[in-house]
Amino acid sequence: MSTEETANNRKGVLGWINPHNHNAERWAYAFQRITGVAVLLYVLGHLGDTSFFVGGPIGTGPSESSWAFISGLVENSFGHMILVLVVLVVTFHGVNGIRLILAEFGVMFRKPRAIEYPYKPKGLNPLQRYVFVAAVAMAAIAALLAWWILFEGPL
């Protein structure tokens, strides 16, 4: 394959969300990357907002007024909605990540077999798909719990 052909076949980031020919494992791959980038962006924002405990980027020590300022800015319905989404993606990323680590070390794989039409990968253990479904389910449960804590529970 020439360099030009390789470049044309490269789907890039858009290939993650293109549903054409996506099976469960392919969706798991795409979601793992999308949630990973989302979590990193949140963590960077969280580094910024927690720094207001010491007065922000130019602060010099713990400041009650600075903390009250940032709390007033982020502790509202919109901010809590973001936190629910963060719990959703963090839980999915964590549980699906455990599946990937186990797969990397050969757990949850069957013996490789010759592929036959319609070319479904036979080495994959059905357990892999169950863990993927469990990751989605646990993320939904964790998000519901976060919703309850932030919107319904006793603050």
Added chain:
Amino acid sequence: MRESRLMLVQYVTAAAAVVLVAIHLLLQGVLVPYGTAISFGTVLSAYRSVISIVFLELLLVVVLVHGFNGVRIILHELRQTASWSRWVDAGTVIAIVASVGYGTRTILLAVLMGVSS
């Protein structure tokens, strides 16, 4: 560092992050009521406890190394030229050092300095 070693770093930090982030989330609303957990007094007392400080610094390093190394892996997959790889690797190191430095600064100021109103 060899790419295989960096992938091992990615998996070790992933396993550590699962445990540390789970504890962090449980302390923000499940084991401690959310309103109490984010109050100035509770956060300050967290910064006055050695165990809590070590925990927060570990969480900071583990999550940022895992996150930025993950982005590095994605960027290496998108394009494979020598100069791109060098820029991505250098950018990753700079991003990790800068963000860990900023987070550590917050922790150090909270630990060492007196409270102002």
